[in-house]
Amino acid sequence: MTTSLRLLGILAATGTAALVLSGCVAKSDAEDASALTVSSTDSSCEVSDASTASGTVTFEVVNDTDQVTEFYLLAEDGLRIVGEVENIAPAASRTLTVVAQPGEYYTLCKPGMIGEGVGRSAFTVTGETVAIEGEDAEQKQQAVDLYAAFVKDQVGRLLPSVEEFVAAYESGDDETARELFPQTRAYYERIEPVAESLGDLDPRIDYREVDAVAEGLDWTGFHRIEKDLWIPAEDALNADAVTPAWQDWAPSTVAERADYGDMLLADVQELYDYVHSSDFVDALDAQGIAGISNGAIALLDEVATGKITGEEDWWSGTDLWDFAANVEGSKMAFSLVRDLAIAQGEDGAAMVEQIDAGYADLESVLAEQGSLSEGFVSYDELTDDDKRELTDLINALAEPLSQLTGTVLS
Numbered sequence: 001m002t003t004s005l006r007l008l009g010i011l012a013a014t015g016t017a018a019l020v021l022s023g024c025v026a027k028s029d030a031e032d033a034s035a036l037t038v039s040s041t042d043s044s045c046e047v048s049d050a051s052t053a054s055g056t057v058t059f060e061v062v063n064d065t066d067q068v069t070e071f072y073l074l075a076e077d078g079l080r081i082v083g084e085v086e087n088i089a090p091a092a093s094r095t096l097t098v099v100a101q102p103g104e105y106y107t108l109c110k111p112g113m114i115g116e117g118v119g120r121s122a123f124t125v126t127g128e129t130v131a132i133e134g135e136d137a138e139q140k141q142q143a144v145d146l147y148a149a150f151v152k153d154q155v156g157r158l159l160p161s162v163e164e165f166v167a168a169y170e171s172g173d174d175e176t177a178r179e180l181f182p183q184t185r186a187y188y189e190r191i192e193p194v195a196e197s198l199g200d201l202d203p204r205i206d207y208r209e210v211d212a213v214a215e216g217l218d219w220t221g222f223h224r225i226e227k228d229l230w231i232p233a234e235d236a237l238n239a240d241a242v243t244p245a246w247q248d249w250a251p252s253t254v255a256e257r258a259d260y261g262d263m264l265l266a267d268v269q270e271l272y273d274y275v276h277s278s279d280f281v282d283a284l285d286a287q288g289i290a291g292i293s294n295g296a297i298a299l300l301d302e303v304a305t306g307k308i309t310g311e312e313d314w315w316s317g318t319d320l321w322d323f324a325a326n327v328e329g330s331k332m333a334f335s336l337v338r339d340l341a342i343a344q345g346e347d348g349a350a351m352v353e354q355i356d357a358g359y360a361d362l363e364s365v366l367a368e369q370g371s372l373s374e375g376f377v378s379y380d381e382l383t384d385d386d387k388r389e390l391t392d393l394i395n396a397l398a399e400p401l402s403q404l405t406g407t408v409l410s
Contacts, residue, residue, distance in 0.1 A: 035059065036052065036058065037060050037062065038107070038109070040061060040063050040065060040071060041065055042111050042118070043118055045117075045118055045121065047059070051126060052123075053126055054101055054125050054129065056100075057097070057098050057125070058096070058097045059096045061109075063088040063091060063093070064091075065111045067090060069110060069111045070085065070086040070087070070110040070113050071094075071096060071109050071110075072117065072149075073106075073123070074107075074108060074120075076106075078106055078120070079332075082098070082146070083098040084149045087113075099130055100130070102126060104122065104123075104125075105122075105123040106123060107119070110156070114156045136343075143292060143340075144285065144289065146336060148275075148280070148281060148284050151191050155268075155271055156272070158268060158272075159268055161183065161187060162264060162265055164180060165180040165184045166264060169257060169261050170258050170262075172254070172257075181229065185222060187325075188205070188206065189321075190325050190326075190328055190332070192206065192302065192329075193295055194280075198270075201270060201271060203215070204263070205220075205221045206221055206223065208312065209227070209314075220260060220263050220267075221263075221264055223314075225261070226313065226315050228251055228252050290409060292333050292337055293333065294405050296330045296333035296334040296404060297330075298330075299327075299330035300327070300397065300401060301398075303323055303330075303394055304395075304398065306319075307326060308390055308391055308394065310379045313379070317381075320366070320369055320379060321372060323390075324371070324376070325372065327363065328372075334401070334404065337404065337408045344407055351400050351403055351404070351407060355400050355404070358393070358397030361393050362390070362394065362397055366390070369382070369386070
């Protein structure tokens with residue numbers, strides 16, 4: 001999070017592009033005897049086969065619930081959305097068609113279009129690599145569409161996670177709230193520039209105290225709650241500041257906790273409503289591939305300007321969770337434009353090779369400190385050498401990454 005608002009345009013999918021969304025049409029438009037069938041229920045996501053051959057693959061999804069549902073095809077990491085069909089009404093059918101490359105994937109349904117989803121199952125594509133055909137403009141639009149799908153998924157997970165976090169905080173269950181704090185923020189950190197594009201929404205959700213004071217804003221959101229959960233002591237890291245964090249500090253009352261929690265939940269709900277609106281789609285279409293490419297750079301900047309200094313999560317020391325989520329978001333954005341950069345010739349291919357190596361090196365060193373799934377060490381446990389190594393790796397990656405937008409638009 002930075003003190004200046006940035007334009008929307010980021011992330012989308014992690015790793016290299018393994019599938020390209022070819023189309024998402026009504027069932028009547030894609031009658032295919034070889035199509036895989038999917039039954040989405042309240043508790044399961046039954047696919048007729050767990051594997052298929054590479055090439056054009058069709059999933060005919062039937063909604064057997066009493067609520068709107070979605071179907072996802074996820075990459076091997078379980079995070080990147082490589083194909084999805086949403087807004088499937090009860091008793092209705094929709095068809096997802098993809099060009100599938102060999103590899104390991106997951107299928108998943110999401111009744112109600114919110115939360116973690118149900119019926120996550122392994123799915124294998126066998127055979128030879130399939131050449132991707134189609135006009136350059138079509139491939140760029142497909143990247144934008146997949147980015148939109150990723151953002152919707154992350155915000156769909158963020159909302160129920162914030163609900164759980166706020167419930168623990170408002171009830172005084174600080175131990176649970178502290179555990180949920182970094183996990184919940186990861187969803188937000190992957191898609192943060194979306195909120196930053198909406199005026200004061202990101203300041204309300206994610207401003208640090210120093211930023212809010214500097215801009216004359218009421219301080220609310222994650223970090224206001226963080227200070228309640230990790231009450232600053234007189235020996236806090238910033239105790240030598242002109243106005244120490246602990247000075248004149250009083251923990252929030254029960255009523256104040258209710259206000260701060262409810263405000264955070266309302267702001268995240270606003271974000272959820274936005275990314276499921278036509279305004280979000282129009283914004284993505286307007287920025288096109290440049291928005292995604294610039295977003296890869298912007299999220300790495302988030303790491304360089306906030307997380308690596310330990311200033312983001314000042315009281316909790318959970319900066320490495322934010323760090324890792326920002327890197328994931330940056331890598332996800334890059335993955336959507338990676339093949340377009342390679343298509344520009346030898347220079348583009350060389351740049352991509354540098355970026356691939358940069359992400360791998362950064363992830364390897366970050367993994368020495370923990371993981372998003374298992375947790376990280378507190379930021380104050382890092383040595384100066386640890387921080388210097390991470391800074392050097394960020395700078396090494398930032399240099400070729402800065403050339404990405406110009407390359408994909410050339």
